[in-house]
Amino acid sequence: MLKSAALSVLILLICPACAAQPSTEAGQMTEQEARQAFSLAAVNIGKRSFIVQLADSAQKRAQGLMFQKTANPGMLLLYKQPDFISLWMRNTTMPLDVAFIGPDWTILHIEQLQPLDETSISSNGKVIAALEMPQGWFAAKQIKPGDKVKLITN
Structure with a gap:
């Protein structure tokens, strides 16, 4: 019994x-399952405005762009407190650029990430967010370290 x-x-x-x-x-x-986990948010960099998926919890940040076939529309990994972070590309099959965003919402640095590469890429300082976009997106938009980022919330 x-x-x-x-x-x-x-x-x-x-x-x-x-x-x-x-x-x-x-x-x-x-x-479809991977994308359903995320809400969308508006982001401004300079005079450019665009919509991205928002990863604003530990679970969503851990999932990131895994299992999605395209990096569009991009993803903002948002943290509650500034901290040093590291990212990798497990289960992510498209090349990405990531902009590490400091506590003052300025881009600290931009790094390239290669598909399925599990090497850790770390922020150079404490960050409040990381913006993942298709590789080459920041260069094509002439977005660089020092540019200000603004998250538009309702």
């Missing part, structure tokens, strides 16, 4: 974890 009760409790604990797993057989999310 005690064994069957323990087994029942164990099953109840395991089942919610199974339900939270991605729906594909390989254990990976579909692109």
